[in-house]
Amino acid sequence: MNAVDLLNLLIAALLQAGVYAAMSVGMTIIYGVMKIVNLAHAGFLMLGAYFVYELYARFHIDPLLGVLLAFPAFFLIGMSVHWVLVRRIPTSDQPTLTSLLLLFGLWLVLQNLGYVVWGNSDRAILTPRTLDVLQIGPISFPTVRLVVFGAALASLGGLEFVLHKTWFGRAVRALMQNSDAGRIVGVNVERTARVAFGVGIAFAGAAGGLLAMIYSFSPDFGGPFLLRSFVIIVLGGLESFAGVAVGSVILAVVETFCILVLPANYQPAIAFSLLVLALIVLPEGVAGLWNKRRRWA
Amino acid sequence: MKGAAKGDASARPRFAFAVAPLLLLGVLAALPAFGLGPNTVRLLFVTLVWVTVSIAWNILGGFGGQVSFGFAVFYGLGAYAAALSVNRGVNSILSLLLAASVAVLASMLIGLPTFRLKGPYFAIATIGVSEAVRVVMTNVSMTGGASGYRIIETRPFHQLEHFYAALALAVVAVAVSMQVRRSKFGLALIAIREDEEAASDLGVNPFRTKLLAHALAAALTGAAGGVYAQYAAFIHPQGVFAFGIGVAILLMPIIGGIGTIWGPVIGGVVYGLIHEELIASFPQLHLLIYGSLLILIVLFEPAGIVGLLDRSFRVFARGWRVIGSHP
Numbered sequence: 001m002n003a004v005d006l007l008n009l010l011i012a013a014l015l016q017a018g019v020y021a022a023m024s025v026g027m028t029i030i031y032g033v034m035k036i037v038n039l040a041h042a043g044f045l046m047l048g049a050y051f052v053y054e055l056y057a058r059f060h061i062d063p064l065l066g067v068l069l070a071f072p073a074f075f076l077i078g079m080s081v082h083w084v085l086v087r088r089i090p091t092s093d094q095p096t097l098t099s100l101l102l103l104f105g106l107w108l109v110l111q112n113l114g115y116v117v118w119g120n121s122d123r124a125i126l127t128p129r130t131l132d133v134l135q136i137g138p139i140s141f142p143t144v145r146l147v148v149f150g151a152a153l154a155s156l157g158g159l160e161f162v163l164h165k166t167w168f169g170r171a172v173r174a175l176m177q178n179s180d181a182g183r184i185v186g187v188n189v190e191r192t193a194r195v196a197f198g199v200g201i202a203f204a205g206a207a208g209g210l211l212a213m214i215y216s217f218s219p220d221f222g223g224p225f226l227l228r229s230f231v232i233i234v235l236g237g238l239e240s241f242a243g244v245a246v247g248s249v250i251l252a253v254v255e256t257f258c259i260l261v262l263p264a265n266y267q268p269a270i271a272f273s274l275l276v277l278a279l280i281v282l283p284e285g286v287a288g289l290w291n292k293r294r295r296w297a
Numbered sequence: 298m299k300g301a302a303k304g305d306a307s308a309r310p311r312f313a314f315a316v317a318p319l320l321l322l323g324v325l326a327a328l329p330a331f332g333l334g335p336n337t338v339r340l341l342f343v344t345l346v347w348v349t350v351s352i353a354w355n356i357l358g359g360f361g362g363q364v365s366f367g368f369a370v371f372y373g374l375g376a377y378a379a380a381l382s383v384n385r386g387v388n389s390i391l392s393l394l395l396a397a398s399v400a401v402l403a404s405m406l407i408g409l410p411t412f413r414l415k416g417p418y419f420a421i422a423t424i425g426v427s428e429a430v431r432v433v434m435t436n437v438s439m440t441g442g443a444s445g446y447r448i449i450e451t452r453p454f455h456q457l458e459h460f461y462a463a464l465a466l467a468v469v470a471v472a473v474s475m476q477v478r479r480s481k482f483g484l485a486l487i488a489i490r491e492d493e494e495a496a497s498d499l500g501v502n503p504f505r506t507k508l509l510a511h512a513l514a515a516a517l518t519g520a521a522g523g524v525y526a527q528y529a530a531f532i533h534p535q536g537v538f539a540f541g542i543g544v545a546i547l548l549m550p551i552i553g554g555i556g557t558i559w560g561p562v563i564g565g566v567v568y569g570l571i572h573e574e575l576i577a578s579f580p581q582l583h584l585l586i587y588g589s590l591l592i593l594i595v596l597f598e599p600a601g602i603v604g605l606l607d608r609s610f611r612v613f614a615r616g617w618r619v620i621g622s623h624p
Contacts, residue, residue: 037417
């Protein structure tokens with residue numbers, strides 16, 4: 001283990017963190033505005049992967065463009081899901097089991113629709129640049145990861161712009177901070193929630209497309225990433241976008257460096273261990289954070 | 298699920314619910330007299346195992362409102378504990394007790410950190426537990442890792458023996474569930490489901506109560522895994538620890554009627570029969586159906602099949618009743 005290896009791993013971890021951030025930000029928006037943990041997130045990640053794959057395989061549309069197209073497509077899907085299903089369940093300032101089970105049911109439906117449509121064989125998106133490596137001195141960057149990282153950052157930047165420069169973004173932030181106060185100053189909660197759900201799903205779909213450029217995928221694809229997204233938003237304190245960045249970096253660094261001490265096939269257990277660790281460090285867990293927030297409310 | 302709480306569906310059509318189970322038990326126990334084929338007995342065996350785990354889940358999830366996706370952990374650990382001990386010459390009843398104890402131990406290890414989380418956060422953490430345990434079990438060499446573990450049979454195989462073991466365990470599970478429902482402990486669990494903070498103000502210790510319910514549910518699930526392992530004689534992590542098992546264990550009581558005595562039983566039977574019919578020809582379709590069913594139940598009938606039966610029963614009864622005799 002020398003300095004160059006260390007630097008290589010660190011860079012790999014940072015590149016991974018960018019993807020993780022794009023992946024979990026959709027979950028944060030939905031949680032923040034509606035206090036719903038979107039278990040169907042995994043299903044939309046998977047659909048996003050197949051969306052980009054189909055565009056590439058059938059129409060030779062570049063995966064990057066495919067990811068860009070995934071935003072509007074999944075935005076509309078998300079809004080319809082909210083219109084058909086999510087708005088029918090009672091709202092609450094805490095996540096309810098009803099919402100959890102509803103979205104879990106949706107995940108099962110999406111996943112198994114995936115099996116019906118695409119079968120259970122693994123697919124991958126192979127473009128001419130998939131295997132390229134960019135060499136700078138002793139440090140090598142896999143090109144596709146750089147591209148994905150760039151796309152992830154760009155989409156996060158776009159979100160940041162929307163959240164801070166538009167009326168919708170201000171409404172979202174208001175509801176996240178205090179939904180009652182938001183209502184009092186005239187935020188239309190139902191409409192904001194619908195759009196926020198759409199944005200959350202749009203990010204899930206696009207992130208699925210980005211992940212598909214790196215990993216192979218099957219209809220089972222989203223599961224491990226769902227858990228990672230959850231770990232990230234818990235580490236980040238659930239409702240903050242800065243927290244998502246911090247959580248992503250922590251998870252990516254821990255996962256990357258654990259390869260040095262743990263066999264690679266134990267890697268899926270790392271996310272869970274991190275979750276438990278977060279709970280021990282925050283003895284009251286997530287509930288403690290809520291209670292603090294509710295006391296202010 | 299708050300909806301399940303309104304009115305106790307299990308207590309309403311009293312007479313039918315008191316006699317039917319005994320009748321059913323009698324029919325099941327007299328089964329050998331009918332001379333059923335081995336396939337039918339196998340189907341009934343599997344269904345009884347499903348019924349047991351469904352009841353077990355309902356103790357924590359239905360009465361206590363703590364939804365867990367991770368019951369495959371107990372099922373799998375029970376299966377492995379039973380298989381390992383049987384191969385070391387432990388008799389089969391003792392090995393089931395061992396299976397239950399291992400599951401209880403695991404439930405404590407899992408519960409201590411995760412019950413710090415309330416409601417939905419506990420649920421998501423259990424997804425993580427289930428994934429982590431499966432990964433570890435796939436890599437443990439003592440149990441053959443991913444390639445599975447085989448029970449070496451020293452006696453001739455009697456299918457009915459296993460059938461009666463599953464039947465006995467299912468009866469135990471129903472009895473435990475009834476006892477919990479009427480005990481102070483059960484009331485504490487229901488109080489936690491309805492409002493944890495209020496329950497704790499009234500002197501219920503939510504953490505300890507949940508931990509106990511988790512352990513009880515784990516014991517039954519572990520024993521069920523043990524019964525299954527003794528029957529199958531071959532188990533592997535992708536089978537008994539599969540996330541799909543945890544999902545199935547959660548779906549059955551919800552479909553049947555969460556928080557009731559007979560809902561999980563009905564859910565287990567419905568799931569067991571449909572699952573066995575569908576899995577062979579359409580392995581994906583059945584989860585698609587159950588996912589849609591889950592969505593429909595959450596949106597329209599939170600009390601599941603029991604609630605639906607109850608509702609239609611009342612509509613039916615209203616037709617006969619003299620108008621105005623009941624508000």
